[in-house]
Amino acid sequence: MGKEGGCGQNKTMVKQEQELANRPDNTAFTQQRLPAWQPMLSAGIVIPGFVIIGLAFIGIGVALFITSKNIQVMEMDYTGFEPDSDCFKCSNPEEKNCVCQLDFNISSRFEGPVFFYYGLSNYFQNYRRYGVSKDDAQLSGDLDNFKSPSDTCSPYDTDGIKPIVPCGSIANSMFNDTFLLYREVNGTNELVPLDGKGIAWWTDYNVKYRNPNVTPLKEAFEGTVKPLFWPRPAYELDTSDPNNNGFINQDFLVWMRRAALPDFRKLYRRIAQGDYARGLPAGNYSLKIAYNYPVLSFQGRKKVVFSNVSWMGGRNDFLGIAYLVIGSMCVFMSIVMLIVYAKFKFPEED
Amino acid sequence: MEDEPNRGEVLETTRGAMARDTEDRAAGTHKAERRQRGRSKKKPKETRTVRVHTGHEHNPNRHYANNRIKTTKYTVLSFLPKNLFEQFHRFANVYFVFIALLNFVPVVNAFQPELALAPVVFILSVTAIKDLWEDYRRHRSDTEINHMDCLVYSRAERRYVERFWKEVQVGDFIRLRCNEILPADVLLLSSSDPDRLCHLETATLDGETNLKQRQVVRSFFDLDCEFDPLKFNGIIECEKPNNDLNRFRGYILHRSGSRDALYKDNLLLRGCTVRNTEEAVGIVIYAGHETKAMLNNNGPRYKRSKLERQMNVHVFWCVVILLLMCLFAAIGHGLWVFQYGDKRPVFDVLSPEGAELSPVVAAVYLFLTLIIVFQVLIPISLFVSIEIVKVCQVFFIHQDQDLYDEDSDSRLQCRALNITEDLGQTQYVFSDKTGTLTENKMVFRRCTVAGVEYSHDEVDSEEEEVPPPGGSLRRDSSSSQQSSRVVLRSLSTKTHRRTGSRADAKRASILSKHTAFSSPMVSMVLVLVLVLCLLCPVSSVQCPVSSLPSDLADIMDFFMALTVCNTVVVSSPNQPRQKSKSPVKTIEDFIKRFTPSRLTSGSSSSSSSSLATSRSSNRGCSGLLSSPSAESTLAKLQEEQAALGSAPPRYDGTPRSPEDGELRYEAESPDEAALVYAARAYKCSLVGRLPDQVTVELPHLGKLSFELLHTLGFDSTRKRMSVVVRHPLTDQITVYTKGADSVIMDLIKPPDTGRKLSHELVLRTQNYLNLYAADGLRTLCIAKKVLSKEQYACWLQRHLEAETAIQGREELLFDSALRLETNLQLLGATGIEDRLQDGVPETIASLRQAGLQIWVLTGDKQETAVNVAYACKLLDPEEEILTLNADSHEACALLLEETAKAFLPNFAPFEVYPPSSSSPHSAAFTVHRLGLVIDGRTLAYALDQSLEDRFLAVARSCRSVLCCRSTPLQKSTVVKLVRNKLKVMTLAIGDGANDVSMIQVADVGVGISGQEGMQAVMASDFALPRFRYLQKLLLVHGHWSYSRLANMILFFFYKNAMFVALVFWYQFYCGFSGSAMIDQWYLIFFNLMFSAFPQLVTGTLDKDVSAETLQQLPQLYMSGQNSEEYKPYMFWMNMIDAFYQSLVCFFIPYFAYADSDVDVFTWGTPITTLALLTILVHLGIETRTWVRTHVSLFFTVSLCYNASCPSCFSPSNPYWSMQRLLQDPLFYLLCVLTPVAALLPRYVQLGPVPLPLDLWLCPVPLPLDL
Secondary structure, three states, rough: HHHHHHHHHHHHHHHOOOOOOOOOOOOOOOOOOEEEEEOOOHHHHHHHHHHHHHHHHHHHHHHHHHHOOOOOEEEEEOOOOOOOHHHHHHHOOOOOEEEEEEEEEOOEEEEEEEEEEEEEEEOOOOHHHHHHHHHHHOOOOOOOOHOOOHHHHOOOEEEOOOOEEEOHHHOOOOOOOOOEEEEEEEEEEEEEEOOOOOOOOOHHHHHHHHOOOOOHHHOOOOOOOOOOOOOOOOHHHOOOOOOHHHOOHHHHHHHHOOOEEEOEEEEEEEEEEHHHHOOOOEEEEEEEEEOOOHHHHHOOOEEEEEEEOOEEEEEEEHHHHHHHHHHHHHHHHHHHHHHHHHHHHHHHHH | OOOOHHHHHHHHHHHHHHHHHHOOOOHHHHHHHHHHHHHHHHOOOOOEEEEEOOOOOOOOOOOOOOOOOOOOOOOOHHHHHHHHHHHOOOHHHHHHHHHHHHHOOOOOOOOOOOHHHHHHHHHHHHHHHHHHHHHHHHHHHHHHHHHHEEEEEEEEOEHHHEEEEHHOOOOEEEEEEEEEEOEEEEEEEEEEEOOOEEEEEHHHHHOOOOEEEEEOOOHOOOOOOOOOOOHHHOOEEEEEEEEOOOOEEEEEEOOOEEEEEOHHHHOOOOOOOEEOOOEEEEEEEEHHHOHHHHHOOOHHHHHHHHHHHHHHHHHHHHHHHHHHHHHHHHHHHHHHHHOOOOOOOOOOOOOOOOOOOOOHHHHHHHHHHHHHHHHHHHHHHHHHHHHHHHHHHHHHHHHHHHHHHHOOOOOOOOOOOOOHHHHHHHOOEEEEOOOEEEEEEEEHHHHHHHOEEEEEEEHHHHHHHOOOOOOHHHHHHOOOOOOOEEEEEEEEOOOOOOOOOOOHHHHHHOOOOOOEEHHHHHOOOOHHHHHHHHHHHHHOOOOOOOHOOOHHHHHHHHHHHHHHHHOOEEEEEOOOOOOOOOOOOOHHHHHHHHHOOOOOOOOOOOOOOOHOOOOOOOOOOOOOOOOOOHHHHHHHHHHHOOOOOOOOOOOOOOOOHHHHHHHHEEOOOOHHHHHHHHHHHOOOEEEEEEEEEEEEEEEEEEEEEEEEEEEOOOOOOOOOOEEEEEEEOOOEEEEEEHHHHHHHHHHEOOOOOOOOOOOHHHHHHHHHHHHHHOOEEEEEEEEEEEOOHHHHHHHHHHHHHHHHHHOOOHHHHHHHHHHHHOEEEEEEEEEEEEEOOOHHHHHHHHHHHHOOOOEOOOOOOOOHHHHHHHHHOOOOOOOOOEEEEEOOHHHHHHHHHHHHHHHHHOOOOOOOOOOOOOOEEEEHHHOOEEEEEHHHHHHHOOOOOHHHHHHHHHOOOOOEEOOOOOHHHHHHHHHHHHHHHHHOOOOEEEEEEEEEHHHHHHHEEEEEOOOOOOOOHHHEEEOOOOOHHHHHHHHHHHHHHHHHHHHHHHHHHHHHHHHHHHHHHHHOOOOOOOOOOHHHHHHHHHHHHHHHHHHHHHHHOOOOOOHHHHHHHHHHHHHOOOOOOOHHHHHHHHHHHHHHHHHHHHHHHHHHOOOOOOOHHHHHHHHHHHHHHHHHHHHHHOOOOEEHHHHHHHHHHHHHHHHHHOOOOOOOOOOHHHHHHHOOHHHHHHHHHHHHHHHHHHHHOOOOOOHHHHHHHOOOOOOOOO
């Protein structure tokens, strides 16, 4: 409003003083009189401000901490590093098609929905040259890039003669351990249904990654080879569900989304069906692991994680603690400031 | 007819003198001239030969530039390469291009190579578009100018035809009409003016608005018929083109073999406008780019500001930090690769050839990659941003209404675009006095003639200052009570102070013992002198003027000198060519008119004086004196003389022709004009000035024409000027000299040979001069000398030799002038007041409060200068004044030594000036309450290398320094000395040509667009209409510009460091592989788009303190002087802060997402967001004034950034991550927590401990308007 008023005033002034051609315009803008707010950071504002911020943070921190504490998390390493572990036998890279078993007990009900993750440690999916080693065009179903993959995939673009599809290091190094979860019910092992749908991002599944528009899918891969480390070609990733093959295989999509940090977990399945919709009941469980993925060569670790989530995501005590710490610091600061302020202020008044 | 050749010679010498006249004034151009001379010496041919352009195919002058001008830098083809070449002169641009190109190396590439080019291309194209636009505008104006019309003689058609300017060639004949602009530098060959003159307005060249006269070349002078180009057959030899406007030399070689010298006064310069001349014809000598106007046209100046120099150091440090970070990461990467040994993990990618990289090679590659990844640390947009901000600052300074002067309708001009912030860091101000502190409107205040002092009432001066078009003369005569009066005083009468009110002055004049007699009385005295002089020949056949009562003769001579001894041009709006049509030619004539019945024409004293009018036409006799009968006049005269002492007699004044009142004097210096106006007020008015004749009108007598033989112009070395005239009545050759008292007094004839009173006269006059100076008046001495015919002939011969010399003409002419100006007879002295400009004492006081040291360097004499210094509060009566006047080097050394010992106990000759780091308080203590006054001669010794340190030590501990009688060179030497030795920021302010060198030397040059032309303005960085505007310019705009830029630069460093550090921390978690969790688009455009714009707004609009406060508390300015807003430690503090904040912004998300299924960009995007938020909130804290636009702008930018990221920036990975994030409460929690944590130290710093600024702010109510 102030500015508009200034402009109007200006017009009338110009009319009056037309003969003075060089007179600068008298607008709030040109005269640098734009309405402005000059916050005075006086003690009277800063100290109460700090107290309010501090208290608010402490409140949020407590809420976050409680929420986080209520989240159940169960982590189990199955690298087979220790000789007494069942998977020890599989940790030898020479061993092929090795299956090991991991037994565990849940003492009280694990509230659902339960998320089933696999985790890798010391695995640098964020390595720069690893990260660029893929062909986005190929992965979006461009058949031209089937024949000649992008240079970025090098050296995993061809096997020397035929192009590799999907090319690149990321695809090549896809995690290929598989898990089956059994619950001991009345002495027999009952398979716990694992939901592998919708574990990848919706946009990845529907937009970013596309299979070529060829049926059957196998024909599209004519003249290409599977990545070196893969046991099966891409169009046979999921034998049980034909719609979960090729580039839109959910496990593939999850893998292709590179982890930010060298210790990461990735969603494997959700446990949300049938009897287990409300979670995992207490009892004994055993996890059958098809151990295919070697990690010991680079001091890596593999683990499985069962976790449920809250509104703020997975269990993470840090954020709550951080809020509490920062909040307390604010309150503490305000007290210090008050003392300093008192010392500064009152002698002057005397 | 027999004296025809003689006259020609005389004319030539006159012209030569006039040519010399202004040559020495252009102090600033001396250097250029010397350079030009030096250059031309190297070339085989030193002159240019111009032949007539005959119109045939082979133009003899074709190898000279034609008149087409092209000021554009580029052509369509050359634009790209040339512009790029120019831009790559800036080191930063080369660096960025290098980095972008590095991306194309496959093993190194970090980003998409095309993408990496984007910022560089953006920056380069912004600059290129700006250049292109400027060039296009130049091109348009060029075309316009090239297509202007002018009349060129066509030999084929035998007439003048219309041509475009661009078609004009050297050797063409051009016909110029009134009010036409000259298309090229033209040698004037013919003019319709009967006096063969051509009047020019040169305002576009030098800004001087007075008309200049140019003369037809001598051999074409007497052409009766119209000039016929076909008959011209000479060859013109002249100088090579040079940029000195006041210099032109050459000659015409006629076919007959005779040579004709050419002078500056024959040359019409391109760009000037022909005025008051119906038609003129000339031949083109220099065309197009070789014209003097074009050679003088050197675009805007480029200076590098102090802040920018400081900044460059820190840019260098940024490079060092960058390299260290890269080196660290490269070593880390080498170790990381090494730890895996031969067993490469699945995630390690082999090189394209399938070979494994050795750790060392991998490290080297990574080093290069990281230089690209971390390139943001070097702020690519900083340079562009600084330029944008400075342009905005210049805009605002330019727009400020407080810097607008209504009287002259002029506002401040910023001529240098890139040193606005230097205004906020100035420590020393060097000021000229005349015209800068004072109005430079000279008012004739007092005079002393023959040892008797006359005071000039102030009432009159008001009228005199602005002569109304109707003429002050008539008013004077009709209302004599209030008109000019001269107070005759005895020696003992105490002079009344100038400081007294007008009424006081009037009373004083009335109460003075001797009765005031009004100006008509003086004119009566003049008349009386003349009458007596005339009566002499009647009573006794031989009657030299000296036999007259000496007082009266002196008064007459005095006023004659005032009227004649100058270079004032007379003009009137209605009558362009003002001249005396029928002046009194001879004494006989005069007698005939004056006393037709009583005086007989028995005298034959003058025979040759008739030549003065030989050329004047007989058109009209308007100048004829239409006085009442002379007899009655004479009777009245005597009556009035008898009544001297009683009440001022009534005086009706003689009826005069109406146009007389409209006479206007256009003088090159205001002093001259003041003297001529003053003389006119006493009825001794200059009515016409021609190159060879000066016409003076006297009451009752009409017009007298003096034959002007020579004018020896003013120069700063001689400090005087002289005219040699032939007195029309006595036919004596008289030299009138006026000049600085110090030089004139030395030239006065020794008493033994003169009259016996002479010595006493000199003493008395000196006494008065001292009184004048004490009153702050500018003094001039007037002297004369009568030459015998033999003496004159002797001098003339050598003078002519000097004038015709080609080599060293200046020196010879100088010597010639010295020979003439000796043994003078003192007539009197004048005191001219130059009033202080409004607000000068206040401005000086407030500038001084602001911690600025003010030195005044003036050419005036010491007493005058000291007095003005007191008046403008530069010197304080309470402080002690050190006056340094020494006659020799040794004396000066001794004086300085003693002064130093006496006043500066802690004196150390080579002590370094307390550098800018010291606090304002400690700096204030080093300055004593002393004023230093030093005169020019002593200054010359003090500026000697052996003494300069000592002099500076003394001078800088004084509160104020006043250098009097200093030459332009000394002024610039002082400024240079202070700037270089004390390492301080200097500002020089001045208005005249003598200040040009000082203005150019100082860090900031300020010109006052005042009375003395435009030379100072042309040389300056800022041009002000008045001195008092300096206060707001420095205290407000300087402070703002500095603090805004300083903060902006620091902020740029901070934000880039902070952003890059985020990526650096990530290297610890990605095997030092150079990968970034921040998308490459964000990384590259962060600097350019997301964070730069709010920063620009802040840099342009932020106000740390309001304008009112800054002006009320000038102490605030010291923060800029001490560079408090931008100190080296601040850079490092900001860097540390940046690293701290980036740690917070990195590790809070790190722990928050630790051990989760977060992917690279889902994790990196929050970090980017957090960093941006932190940076913006930080900016918010730093910003003192929150203009509402800021707040909205933050949101706009943030939202744009958020909204645009999935769709437009992401053919690559982070598709939809922002959208996912916005659904995640964790993201918001982070957004709240992180900035608070990151900025906690800043908050605390701003807490209850009051900032120094806040203390100052407290007492002033602040406008809170939201």
